[in-house]
Amino acid sequence: LPYGVRTKALNYPNIHYNVNPVALALTSGYTFVARGYAFNGEHLKELIKKAIVHRGSAFIDVLQPCVTFNNIYTAEYYRSRIHDLQKAGWNPVVERLDEAVEKLQGAIKFSLEEERIPIGIFYVNPHVPLFEERLRKVLKEYPRVNPANSPIERNNAPVLSSDIFEELF
Template identity: 35%
Template sequence: MSSDIRFTDFKSDAQPTWCPGCGDFGTMNGMMKALANTGNSPDDTFVVAGIGCSGKIGTYMHSYALHGVHGRALPVGIGVKMANPNLEVMVAGGDGDGYSIGAGHFVHAVRRNVDMSYIVMDNRIYGLTKGQFSPTSREDFETATSPEGTKQQPVNPLALALSAGGTFIAQSFSSDAQRHAEIVQQAIEHDGFGFVNVYSPCVTFNDVDTYDYFRDTIVDLDEADHDPTDYDDAKEKILDADKEYQGVIYQDESSVGFEEREGITESMADIPEGAPEDAMDLVREFY
């Protein structure tokens, strides 16, 4: 890993097409800063994304990347990490991508505890498809497809992660640039599956969960005398429906990543003998 990498080294030449003011800009900037601060470089970083506004993030970041299908980013990321444990693998998703069609993969990725990070841009809406309610939308949230509210309790992704045996569970706010980057950095440095749910407001289709709402209601755990190693305290805060928390909510400091437990240390990306030169270049580039 290089020590002279700057976060701007992770910016690609592609111009984001997110709506002006979208929270995903801040989420991505924090991801790039965290990667640089941990000494990673684009050459040893692999970003996997699914479908939705968050799915574009691999295009906007300069690293190895794969833009997969809806809800399937996590198994791809796990496969990449198991094939080459030397890569820093970061999976990016949204609340629809990760907590709806991808919910099964999410639970199993948490329990496997592969040493990677999962950053979810939670805007509590389906933004790319023009404003339907998502798994994390409020029960009374009115949209074109739920004019009388969703009439469903929102999914609590932090509770899902804790019940599945999560070893690093955190939450951040994309507009709080320094704290967000710090929290993502802690997820990267954690030995195991580092999960960060990011409040990432949608300025076009969600006029309830806004920047002002989060600024007024977020409680920063660094200022709340919280011990992230205390499981019971973490459970209490995760189940507190009246507060929006920012910070590391739970961390098992004795965690050991799956591939380390299984003794997987060598890259499986072998180049077959006799492969044509252009194919070998492709394999080197991919891995």
């Protein structure tokens, strides 16, 4: 909700500046970034499926009008402003490493649109190594020895008791 906007659920206009979740995800290094619209269920379902099968960090911003408390950003508001990036011809996939910056810049540009609201896939970069792959280069014993496989108890007693925790921290 932008700064200064007041919905019927707020006693005062919003005192916070809004965050652009798509731009935040793009600049934070997510390798799959998309936006869907809750009232376009099939499209949203396809985005979710693509995000799940993507090898890497995925982020989907879901636009969902609140019919009870938000009388400004209504279904009609979104319906008249959304446009599908893929239907408009945007190819978000980084095919070659040398086009990664160009694709990222294009995705950021779309994320900053104000009059129209783009939905669809903004960015996909399958060339970024997975976190696990990068971690294995630094910690050779990973995943054989990792926190998820570490014991949390020995001889039926917790490895880290509240006394030890307080002593450490």
